[in-house]
Amino acid sequence: MTTILTDEDLTGGAIMQIAIDAVEIAMRQKAHGRMVSPPRHHVTFPGKGDLVFTVGGVQDGAPTAGFRVYDTFNGSHHSQIVAVWSTETAKLEGIVIGEKLGAIRTGAIGGVAIRHLSDADATTAGVVGSGLQARMQLVAAAAVRRLSHVRVYSRSEANRKAFAEEMQRYLGLDIEAVDSAAEAVRGADIVICATSSSVPVLRAKDLKPGAHINTVGPKTIEGHEIDLDVAKMAHRIATDSPEQMRAYASPFFLAGTSHEERVEDLASIIAENTPWHRSADATTLFCSIGLAGTEVAVAAAILKQRG
Amino acid sequence: MTTILTDEDLTGGAIMQIAIDAVEIAMRQKAHGRMVSPPRHHVTFPGKGDLVFTVGGVQDGAPTAGFRVYDTFNGSHHSQIVAVWSTETAKLEGIVIGEKLGAIRTGAIGGVAIRHLSDADATTAGVVGSGLQARMQLVAAAAVRRLSHVRVYSRSEANRKAFAEEMQRYLGLDIEAVDSAAEAVRGADIVICATSSSVPVLRAKDLKPGAHINTVGPKTIEGHEIDLDVAKMAHRIATDSPEQMRAYASPFFLAGTSHEERVEDLASIIAENTPWHRSADATTLFCSIGLAGTEVAVAAAILKQRG
Numbered sequence: 001m002t003t004i005l006t007d008e009d010l011t012g013g014a015i016m017q018i019a020i021d022a023v024e025i026a027m028r029q030k031a032h033g034r035m036v037s038p039p040r041h042h043v044t045f046p047g048k049g050d051l052v053f054t055v056g057g058v059q060d061g062a063p064t065a066g067f068r069v070y071d072t073f074n075g076s077h078h079s080q081i082v083a084v085w086s087t088e089t090a091k092l093e094g095i096v097i098g099e100k101l102g103a104i105r106t107g108a109i110g111g112v113a114i115r116h117l118s119d120a121d122a123t124t125a126g127v128v129g130s131g132l133q134a135r136m137q138l139v140a141a142a143a144v145r146r147l148s149h150v151r152v153y154s155r156s157e158a159n160r161k162a163f164a165e166e167m168q169r170y171l172g173l174d175i176e177a178v179d180s181a182a183e184a185v186r187g188a189d190i191v192i193c194a195t196s197s198s199v200p201v202l203r204a205k206d207l208k209p210g211a212h213i214n215t216v217g218p219k220t221i222e223g224h225e226i227d228l229d230v231a232k233m234a235h236r237i238a239t240d241s242p243e244q245m246r247a248y249a250s251p252f253f254l255a256g257t258s259h260e261e262r263v264e265d266l267a268s269i270i271a272e273n274t275p276w277h278r279s280a281d282a283t284t285l286f287c288s289i290g291l292a293g294t295e296v297a298v299a300a301a302i303l304k305q306r307g
Numbered sequence: 308m309t310t311i312l313t314d315e316d317l318t319g320g321a322i323m324q325i326a327i328d329a330v331e332i333a334m335r336q337k338a339h340g341r342m343v344s345p346p347r348h349h350v351t352f353p354g355k356g357d358l359v360f361t362v363g364g365v366q367d368g369a370p371t372a373g374f375r376v377y378d379t380f381n382g383s384h385h386s387q388i389v390a391v392w393s394t395e396t397a398k399l400e401g402i403v404i405g406e407k408l409g410a411i412r413t414g415a416i417g418g419v420a421i422r423h424l425s426d427a428d429a430t431t432a433g434v435v436g437s438g439l440q441a442r443m444q445l446v447a448a449a450a451v452r453r454l455s456h457v458r459v460y461s462r463s464e465a466n467r468k469a470f471a472e473e474m475q476r477y478l479g480l481d482i483e484a485v486d487s488a489a490e491a492v493r494g495a496d497i498v499i500c501a502t503s504s505s506v507p508v509l510r511a512k513d514l515k516p517g518a519h520i521n522t523v524g525p526k527t528i529e530g531h532e533i534d535l536d537v538a539k540m541a542h543r544i545a546t547d548s549p550e551q552m553r554a555y556a557s558p559f560f561l562a563g564t565s566h567e568e569r570v571e572d573l574a575s576i577i578a579e580n581t582p583w584h585r586s587a588d589a590t591t592l593f594c595s596i597g598l599a600g601t602e603v604a605v606a607a608a609i610l611k612q613r614g
Contacts, residue, residue, distance in 0.1 A: 043362040043374075045364055048394035051362055051372055055360075059355075065350075067376065071392055071397055075397025077399065081399070081402070083388055090378055092378075092404070095402065097309050
């Protein structure tokens with residue numbers, strides 16, 4: 001019988017750590033040309049929407065293949081499906097149904113970026129946004145750094161207070177809701193920007209030199225949650241998928257600027273044999289895209305861990 | 308909770324009838340341009356094999372979207388997945404995992420062909436082949452015609468005897484295992500050819516004028532289970548997917564012959580308002596291809612019937 005997991009099964013403190021390690025392994029294989037990750041495939045149902053497939057897998061270690069599919073139909077129900085095969089045995093290892101795996105995967109990508117780009121001694125984090133992805137990014141940050149204090153801002157006072165209370169309980173950290181984005185990120189070693197804002201909510205002048213920033217929300221020319229001066233301030237800029245960044249229907253917010261060619265592939269940074277010696281004031285920026293194939297890698301790791 | 312069905316759930320006498328009706332509805336919509344059925348989509352995992360996706364759905368009635376995926380990896384395990392969404396509500400209606408749905412679907416396509424092409428008073432059937440698809444085609448034939456006597460031939464005496472015993476019990480019909488293909492089909496109103504043979508096992512001289520033939524096995528120029536003279540004998544030749552027939556990597560067995568342009572789309576035959584008056588000696592031939600999107604239609608109907 002094929003293992004089927006749903007959102008209720010994706011719980012427990014270890015799951016983000018498992019996901020981060022799975023994404024890191026996939027990215028190392030990507031850097032060596034051992035990850036299959038072709039462009040997305042859409043099929044349109046006229047007047048209704050699309051089914052969108054991302055297919056992918058890793059070729060080394062436990063070689064896997066699989067896909068994620070989601071719909072863009074109008075309606076309140078939405079279910080993603082991720083399926084994983086072993087390419088060694090042809091066995092369908094399992095299926096994960098729901099919205100949560102994708103959120104954990106995006107959090108885990110952010111966690112890998114924080115692990116490899118932020119100050120190894122980072123203890124403070126500033127969060128802008130209070131939705132599911134702001135939570136996942138913070139869980140991921142706490143999985144790779146010994147955080148002691150976190151500040152959070154979002155437009156709704158109720159939401160930022162709820163975020164602070166829930167995440168304080170969940171992570172056992174001191175978390176404070178504050179009244180502005182500037183206050184949330186002031187002096188923070190790690191900055192998480194995870195909003196739906198298409199006007200900048202984060203500016204360079206508010207950031208501590210040497211901070212690491214994850215931008216998870218909008219980042220096209222038409223709308224971006226961080227100001228262009230944050231890119232200017234950054235010593236290094238990375239993304240998890242330069243390929244998808246260039247394929248955006250609406251151009252990436254750094255397109256046409258001098259910063260565009262500075263964007264590095266996080267996979268290459270991770271796989272570098274010569275470690276980067278981060279200076280204390282080296283600000284770093286990670287632009288989260290959602291590398292195709294990482295959903296399959298995370299699902300494979302979760303299925304394997306469950307036996 | 309999303310409904311998950313496996314092979315064990317796809318049982319019961321009614322299931323083939325449900326599948327035949329679902330395929331017929333899908334084909335009627337195809338004839339009116341209301342079925343979404345794009346070409347297959349392959350992703351290759353180097354050295355391992357492919358994941359192959361067929362996506363499709365119907366736009367009228369209960370509009371649905373979905374896909375089937377299967378693997379070509381080396382190994383003894385193989386699991387197909389079929390998933391169905393309502394495009395009205397965006398709800399994932401369910402997932403069917405296993406090999407059986409595809410077999411039922413191919414049987415149902417054969418059943419639709421028999422319903423619309425064979426003599427309405429057909430009572431005898433000749434079967435060449437004794438595998439899963441030979442069984443499914445006979446179940447489908449019995450669902451649309453009042454059969455009284457069936458003969459079966461396959462190379463292995465043990466297999467054809469097992470087929471006769473099992474199907475006699477399952478369908479409550481008089482089924483006889485015979486010693487040659489010619490003997491199996493002699494005088495039969497309905498002929499099912501479902502072998503893996505790439506050399507012809509069925510010839511025109513063995514067939515009764517006015518018979519209807521379903522060919523389910525190989526039918527490329529390089530290898531085909533029925534002789535070209537069966538096409539010559541046929542008054543009408545139809546297939547479920549002229550599009551896929553023309554897209555075969557290895558050309559269709561009628562390619563380049565005068566019969567190629569006579570091949571009709573079964574969907575158009577079904578949807579014709581002017582009924583065809585079948586003469587007693589009008590031999591008909593149906594070439595089963597496996598119209599993309601019909602797996603989704605059959606899965607949708609089975610999921611709906613289970614509530």
